[in-house]
Amino acid sequence: MSLAESYGHKVEEGLLSLLGKREPAGLYEPVDYILSIGGKRIRPVLCMMGCALYKEEEVDKSLFPALGMEVFHNFTLLHDDIMDRSEMRRNRPTVHVKWDERTAILSGDAMLILAYQLIARTSPVILPRVLELFNRTGLEVCEGQRYDLSFETRNDITEEAYLEMIKLKTAVLLGASLQVGAIIGGASEADACSLYRFGNDAGMAFQLQDDWLDVYGDAGTFGKPIGGDIIINKKTFLLINAYNNLSSAGRAELTRWIDKKEFDRDEKIAAVRNLYDEAGVSGNAKKLMDSYYQQSLVHLEKAGGSDELRDELKAFAFQLMERSR
Template sequence: MYTISDLQKIVEKELAKQDYIVEPANLYRPIDYVMGMGGKRIRPTLCLAGCYLFDDDIQNALNPGLSLEIFHNFTLLHDDIMDKADVRRNQPTVHKKWDENTAILSGDAMLIKAYQYATLTDARFLKKVLDLFSQTAIEVCEGQQYDMEFEHRDDVKVDDYLTMIRLKTAVLLAASLKTGAIVGGASDKNADLLYEFGENIGLAFQLQDDFLDVYGNIDTFGKAIGGDIVANKKTFLLLNALQLASGSLRDDLLHWINAETFNSDEKIEAVRNIYNTLEVDALAKDKMGFYFDKAINALNQVDGRETMKDELRKFAMQLIERSR
C-alpha cells in the first residue's frame, strides 16, 4: 500500500534519474538548475495518487506526472522574469544567475520538454492526457494574464480574483489528479470528481496563502509576513475590504494603498487593523471552508481505493491547515 509520502519519494527518485543537459549545454543547464531546486513535488505526487486510486501499477503515471512537474517549474521560471524576482527557493532565479534571454529560451524548451514527457503516456490514454494537458496549460496562461492585468486595474471584484486563482493555481492541481485517474483506468465520472476535488483544494490553498501572508507566523509560513499588503496586491482580503469599507475607514485604506512613501511595518499593521474591523479575516476563513467542504464532498463520491482516499483527505487537511 502506498502513502502520499511513498509516492513523493518515488517521484524524487524518478526525477533524480533524469538527465536534462545535452548540447547546446547553455540551453539545458538552466533547466537542470530549476528542476534541481527541490520543492514538494505536489503535482506529480497527486498524479501518482490519482492513478493508484484505481490501479495497483503506478508506472503509467510516472511520465505524465513528470510532464506536469516540468510544466509547473516552467511557469515559475517565466513568472520570475515577469515579476522581476531575484530569488526562488532561496536560490538566484534563472534570469539573475544567467540572463533574461537565456531564461526565456530555456523556459520555452522546458514547455516543449513537458510535452515530450506527456507523449510517453500509454497510447490507450494519450489523447485524453494531451487534451487535458493542453487545456490546463492555456488556462494557467490565462490566469497569469489576469494576475498581471489586476495590478493596473481598479475595478477588480472578488469573483474576478477567484477566477484568476482558479486558473493560475487550482486547475493544475486538478489536472494532476485527473491525469492520474485517466491512466489508472478510471471512469469519466470518477476522473471528473477527482478534478473537482483538486480544483477546490487549490482554491482553498490559495486563499489560505493570502490569509497567512497577513496573519501567519514568519517562522512557519516560510516568507515575510505582509508582503501582499506592502505591494497592494489584490487579494481576497483586500478586495473584500474595498467592497465593505466606508467613511473614514475607507479613507484610511485608500490612503495606505495610494501612499508612495511609508514605513512597511506601519502600513502592514494599519491595514491589518482595518481588515480586523471589517472582519474580512472571517470571510476568508468561511470561503476556505466552503471550498474545502466542496473538495471533500467530491472525493467522498469517488469509487476508488479507500486507503488512498484517506491519504488524500489528510493531504488536503495539511494543505489548508498550515501553522499560523
C-alpha cells in the same frame, strides 16, 4: 511513511535523474536549478495518487506524466517571476536574477517542451485524452496569469473575478493532475471528472491559504518575506474583501496606503494588516477556504476507487489546508 510521502520521494528521484549533464549548460542548468530548490511537489503526487486510487499496482505508469505536471508548473513559476520582477523563490534567487532574463525565458521555453515530452510517455490508447486535458489546462493557466496581470492596473476587481482568476491560474492544474492520473489508472469518465472537481476545489482552498499566509504566516517557514502582497498592492481576496467590509474612513485609509509611493515597509504592512483585522478579513478568508475544502471532500466521495486511497487523499488535502508554508 504516508503514501503521499512515498510518491514524493519517487518524484524527487525522477526529477534528479531527469536531465543529467545535457548541453548547452546555459540552457539546462537553470532548469536543474529551479527543479532542485524544493517545492511541495503537490501536482505530481496528486497525479500518482489519482492513478493509485483506481489501480495502485500500476502507479509507476503515472510517474512520467506526473513529472511532466511538475516541470510544467515550474515553467510557469519561472516565467511568472520574470513578469512579477520577483527576486526570491523558495528562499533562493529567482532564475532571472541568478542568470539573466533572456536565459530565464529560454530555459522556461525548454521546460514547456520537456513537460510535453514527459506527459506523452503514456499509453497510446489514452494519450489523446491526456493531451486534450493538458492542452486545455495549459491555456487556462495562461488565461489566469493574463487576468492576474490585468488586475495590477485595475481598481474594480470583484471577489468573483478574483476567484475565477485563481481557479484558472492555480486550481485547474491540481484538478488536471488528478484527472490525468485517474485516466492512466483506468477510471470511468464520471469518476475522473469527480476527482478533477475535488482537485479544483482543493486548489481554490490552497491558493486562498497562500494569500492568507502571505499576511498572517510566519516568515521563518513561509519561504518568502511576509507581507509581500501588501507591499506591491497585489489584488488578493484579502485586499478585495477588506474594501468590501471597511467603513468609508477605513477604505480611504487603505487607499492612502495603496497610493503611497514612498513608505517604510514594516509600517505599511502593520497598518494594512490592522485594516484587514478591522474588516474581519482573516475570518472571512478562512470561512471561504473551509467552504471550498468541504466541497472538495463531497466530490472526492463521488470519485469511487479505493476507500484506503480516498482516505490518503483526504489526509493530503487536510495537510495542505493546515500548512504553514
